[in-house]
Amino acid sequence: MEVLERAELDGLLNELKRRGYRLIGPRAERGAIVYDPVETSDDFPAGWQDEHQRGVYRIQNSGGNALFDHAAGARALKHFLIPPRRLLWRAHGGDSDFTVETPRSTPPHFAFIGVRACELHALALQDRIFIHGPQPDPEYKARREQAFIVAVNCHRPSGNCFCASVGSGPAVTAGYDILLTEVVDAGRHYFTVAAGTVRGQEVVEVLGLRSAEAGEEAVAEAVLQEAETALTRQLDLSGLREVLLGAADSSHWESVAHKCMACANCTMTCPTCFCATVEDTTPLGSGTAERWRVWDSCFTTDFSYIHGGAVRKTGASRYRQWLTHKFASWEDQFGTLGCVGCGRCITWCPAGIDIVEELDALRRKRQQKLQAV
Amino acid sequence: MRGVKKPKLAVWKFASCDGCQLSLLDCEDELLTVAEHVDIAYFPEATRAVQKGPYDVSLVEGSITTPHDAERINKIRRMSRYLITIGACATSGGIQALRNFADVNQYIRIVYAHPEYIETLRNSTPIAMHVYVDFELRGCPVNKYQLIEVLNALLNNRRPNLPTYSVCIECKRRGTACVMVSEGVPCMGPVTQAGCGALCPSYRRGCYGCFGPMEVPNTAALSACWSNIGVQKDDLVRGFRMFNAYADPFRKESEVHEHA
Ligand code: SF4
Ligand code: SF4
Numbered sequence: 001m002e003v004l005e006r007a008e009l010d011g012l013l014n015e016l017k018r019r020g021y022r023l024i025g026p027r028a029e030r031g032a033i034v035y036d037p038v039e040t041s042d043d044f045p046a047g048w049q050d051e052h053q054r055g056v057y058r059i060q061n062s063g064g065n066a067l068f069d070h071a072a073g074a075r076a077l078k079h080f081l082i083p084p085r086r087l088l089w090r091a092h093g094g095d096s097d098f099t100v101e102t103p104r105s106t107p108p109h110f111a112f113i114g115v116r117a118c119e120l121h122a123l124a125l126q127d128r129i130f131i132h133g134p135q136p137d138p139e140y141k142a143r144r145e146q147a148f149i150v151a152v153n154c155h156r157p158s159g160n161c162f163c164a165s166v167g168s169g170p171a172v173t174a175g176y177d178i179l180l181t182e183v184v185d186a187g188r189h190y191f192t193v194a195a196g197t198v199r200g201q202e203v204v205e206v207l208g209l210r211s212a213e214a215g216e217e218a219v220a221e222a223v224l225q226e227a228e229t230a231l232t233r234q235l236d237l238s239g240l241r242e243v244l245l246g247a248a249d250s251s252h253w254e255s256v257a258h259k260c261m262a263c264a265n266c267t268m269t270c271p272t273c274f275c276a277t278v279e280d281t282t283p284l285g286s287g288t289a290e291r292w293r294v295w296d297s298c299f300t301t302d303f304s305y306i307h308g309g310a311v312r313k314t315g316a317s318r319y320r321q322w323l324t325h326k327f328a329s330w331e332d333q334f335g336t337l338g339c340v341g342c343g344r345c346i347t348w349c350p351a352g353i354d355i356v357e358e359l360d361a362l363r364r365k366r367q368q369k370l371q372a373v
Numbered sequence: 374m375r376g377v378k379k380p381k382l383a384v385w386k387f388a389s390c391d392g393c394q395l396s397l398l399d400c401e402d403e404l405l406t407v408a409e410h411v412d413i414a415y416f417p418e419a420t421r422a423v424q425k426g427p428y429d430v431s432l433v434e435g436s437i438t439t440p441h442d443a444e445r446i447n448k449i450r451r452m453s454r455y456l457i458t459i460g461a462c463a464t465s466g467g468i469q470a471l472r473n474f475a476d477v478n479q480y481i482r483i484v485y486a487h488p489e490y491i492e493t494l495r496n497s498t499p500i501a502m503h504v505y506v507d508f509e510l511r512g513c514p515v516n517k518y519q520l521i522e523v524l525n526a527l528l529n530n531r532r533p534n535l536p537t538y539s540v541c542i543e544c545k546r547r548g549t550a551c552v553m554v555s556e557g558v559p560c561m562g563p564v565t566q567a568g569c570g571a572l573c574p575s576y577r578r579g580c581y582g583c584f585g586p587m588e589v590p591n592t593a594a595l596s597a598c599w600s601n602i603g604v605q606k607d608d609l610v611r612g613f614r615m616f617n618a619y620a621d622p623f624r625k626e627s628e629v630h631e632h633a
Contacts, residue, residue, distance in 0.1 A: 030577055032550030055598070057555045074550035084546035261591040261598075263563035264538065265554075268545030279534045284525050285406045295546050300538040301588045315591060350541075350553045350563055350598050 002209035003216055004180065006065070006189035009041040012150070012178075013113070015206055021111035021148055024080055026073055033059060033073040035080070038113065045070065052158035052343060055352030066184045068114050071158035072342040076271035077119055080110055081126070081143050088278065088291045107142035113150045115176070117169030118161070118342040120151060122271035124175055128334055129274065148199070151176035152191075155223045157231045160343030162356060165235040168340040170227040178204060181220040192220040235341065235356045236363065243363050244328040248320070252362055257315035259351045264297035266345035266353075267322065272338050277302065298322050323355065380429035380528070383415035385449055387435025387442050388469055388497060392514035393460035394418045394434050400517050407521065410528055426452035430527060436462040436469060436497045443494070443503060450504040457523060458500045461513035461616040465585055468513075470497040470619035474627075497619070510535070513583040513616035516568050536567045537588040540580050544571035552577055557602040559612060564590040564622070585617040592626035606630050 004012060013023060025038040028045035038044065044067040051058045052071065062069070091100045123144070130140040154161075154170040163169030172179050177200030180191040192212050195201040212220075247253075267273040277296035282289050296303055299318045304311040312318050330338030339355075346354045384394055398404065398419055414424035431453035437443050450456055461467050472480060473496045481488045500506055510523055519535055526533035536542070540562035544551070552558040552574050560579035562571065568584040586592075596609055604612070613627035 029550070031552065031555035034548065034550060055554055055601075056557075057550070059555075074555070075548050079548055084548075257591075259594050259597070261563040261594045262539070262589050263541040265541050265545060265551060265563075268542060280531070281522075281534065282525060282529045282531065284403065284521065284528070285409060295542070297538070297542060300536075300542070302536075302538070313589075315589060348551055348554055350551060350560075351594055352598075352601075 001212040001217055001220075002193040002204060003212045004191040004193050004207070004209055006041075006191075008207065008209070009067075009191070011207055012203070013038075013041060015203055016111040016148060016150075019148075019203070021109045023111050023113060024077075025113035026068065026070065028059060028061075031059070032057065033070045034075040035073060035077065035112070035114075036075075041067065044068070044114070049156065050158060052160040052347040053352075054160070054346055054354050055349050057347050064184065065189050066155075066182060068152045068182050069156050071154065071156065071161055072116055072118060072271075072344055074269065074344075074348065076269065076342075076344070077112060077115070077123065078126070078271060078274065080108075080112075081123075081140060081147070082130075082137075082274055082276075082295075084295045086139065086293050088293050090291075091289045093287055093289070107139065107146055109146045109148075110143070111148040111150065113152075115149050115151045116154055116342070117151070117172045118163045118340040119271055120149070120172060120175035121163075121168035121340040122342070125272050125334070125336060125338070125340070126274060128336070133334075149176045150178045150180060153179070153181045153224055154227045155182065157227055158343055158347070160233065160346040160354075161231055161341060162233040162235050162343060163341035164228070164231050165233070165237065166337055166339055166341040170231055171224050176200070181223055183216070183219050183223060185219050190216070192216060233343075233356060235359060237337075240359065240363070241328040241331055243359070243366050244324045246366055247362050248324075250362060250365060252358075252365055253316035253320045256319050256353060256358055259353055260315045260319050261351060262299040262315045262318055263350065264299040265348050265350060266355075267297040267299060268295065269344040269348040270339075271342055271344065272326075272340060273297070275303070298325070323358065326355075327359065379410060379412040381414040381424065381427075382411040382524075383426070383428040383431045383449075383453070384413075384418065385415075385431060385433045385435075386418070387433065387446070387463065387500070388438040389435030389460065389462040389467065391418060391434070393463075393512075393520075394432075396459075396514045396517045396520055397432070400521060403517075403521050407524060411524065428453050430455045430457065430524070433458045433463050433500050434460050436466045436499060437494070437503055438469060438497045439493050441492075446500060446503050455507045455527065456500075456504065457508045457510060458506050459510045459512075459515045459520065461511065461583065461585065462497075463500045464509045464511055464620075465499050465617040465623075466497040466619035468616050468618070471614060472497055473619055474614065474631075499619070508533075511566055511584040512568050516570070519568055538567055539563050539587045540565045540567050540569070540571050540574075540584070543567045543569070544574050547571055547575060549574050552579055553598065553602065559599045559602060559604050559608075561595070561612065561615075563587075563598070564592050564595045582613070582615050582617055582623065585620045586622040590622045592622050593629070596626060596630065606633055 027036045028048040050070040130137040151172045176196040326338040561582035562580040566584040566587040609630040613623040
């Protein structure tokens with residue numbers, strides 16, 4: 001393990017830029033911490049901390065120096081790896097011919113800085129589907145394989161995080177090129193550094209960092225411990241699949257639907273939700289047709305539209321679909337849960353609907369029902 | 374469309390501010406392309422040259438507020454193969470539908486020196502309450518790209534890509550952090566139809582509901598959200614009584630709070 005002083009952080013960023021990466025990292029925008037292009041370490045949200053409640057999010061500056069003192073921000077990495085709107089193909093029609101062209105551009109080389117454990121797990125879920133699944137997405141694959149990941153261990157999980165329950169955090173264990181643990185202690189500000197890949201190791205070597213001393217490693221370890229202790233939210237996963245599959249006609253969905261606006265903020269902010277629709281357009285006068293892929297959500301009416309109408313017309317049926325997919329049928333389909341416990345859907349639901357609470361409520365109702373029999 | 378006669382387009386105005394027609398003129402470059410594909414036969418806002426009907430496509434802006442307008446829209450319907458209403462006035466009655474919640478005669482007495490000259494209807498109503506409408510394009514004003522998309526789809530015999538889901542979806546695609554969640558700003562986005570590209574939230578303001586109710590508007594749930602961030606009863610009424618005050622879901626929700 002090496003040590004990177006705060007003052008040396010720009011050396012790392014510059015080395016990544018020199019290797020042709022576009023840097024994406026956390027920034028404090030008005031109102032929220034989001035992943036955005038960054039140039040220097042001054043762009044990181046120094047001192048900014050976030051508070052998450054159900055449907056409430058606030059950032060404030062503590063006046064401290066820590067750059068990564070926040071939990072998962074408002075924007076997930078899917079914004080960069082599965083862009084919200086992307087041209088799939090363009091067709092040209094003449095009097096006698098018809099040709100289809102797939103746009104080929106070199107995929108952007110992103111270096112993501114400050115990536116959290118939950119997000120790495122979300123990326124692993126998407127890889128399973130878009131790289132290793134039966135219908136790989138070449139664009140995703142290209143972007144993903146280029147992406148350089150500088151992960152940073154969490155030390156201040158939010159009140160909505162429950163990554164530990166689903167085994168995806170708070171400590172980063174895999175999926176990074178370089179892993180940093182930020183330490184602000186006794187007037188010092190530094191990062192412990194571990195490389196996770198060959199290219200990560202190459203970058204670390206170029207920087208010529210010194211080895212961490214035992215004391216520094218111990219403090220970094222304590223930071224991780226603190227995060228584990230601070231993470232108090234829990235989701236009980238035992239038998240959850242059966243709870244959900246047995247709840248298809250539960251009255252509970254109606255009670256959620258009273259609060260739910262089918263606005264889709266939950267699915268849009270979720271790092272694992274990847275549903276998309278296609279739009280066919282015909283630019284006027286161009287003699288061409290285009291097919292675009294755009295982010296969609298199971299909360300829209302069109303999402304379940306088949307000949308004759310939408311299958312899921314009510315808010316209750318859409319909420320049920322979402323939760324049941326994430327925590328039950330996703331397992332059947334992809335062999336894992338569809339949730340990494342980042343808490344975004346709880347924070348960013350304007351109605352403050354809390355999936356952990358809803359799942360617990362469904363479990364209680366099932367137990368009551370079983371006892372009554 | 375080679376060799377085929379270009380469809381004749383007419384643009385009509387009722388009670389409105391002309392903003393939606395301006396959106397068409399605002400298309401600039403695209404407008405020239407549109408003009409290559411349609412024959413702009415009646416568009417007094419743009420040209421004095423007038424061709425007689427019937428018309429293949431009529432774009433209708435504005436709401437019905439006078440007995441004369443109520444007759445005129447029927448004539449236009451008879452002259453038009455497709456009738457497309459554009460904007461909040463034409464699709465829901467517009468901001469002038471605020472009169473529907475008050476006594477219009479009282480307004481007339483306050484505003485006009487000679488109230489006896491004024492002949493008006495009690496309510497400002499959307500075009501679809503008077504004649505059959507083939508397509509309603511929402512917005513205050515309409516989005517010019519959506520306007521072109523409707524014409525484009527019609528010319529190409531395809532379904533227009535015009536979403537009916539919430540503004541939130543456009544807001545998140547854009548990457549904006551929710552203003553209601555992160556700053557406690559009241560926002561109509563969750564119950565409002567997409568179309569503007571979530572313009573206001575991208576400037577950290579709440580949505581005003583310009584595009585009217587989305588496909589399944591849970592207005593009561595939004596009122597609960599607004600109450601949670603401290604919005605009082607009167608402002609709840611005002612929130613739902615904006616440019617689409619007379620659209621059913623918004624009207625009903627405003628009445629709930631007015632009479633609460
Ligand atoms: S659960 Fe919340 S964020 Fe998701 S659709 Fe319902 S109201 Fe919107
Ligand atoms: S379902 Fe919610 S907590 Fe789970 S990964 Fe998605 S946004 Fe995060």
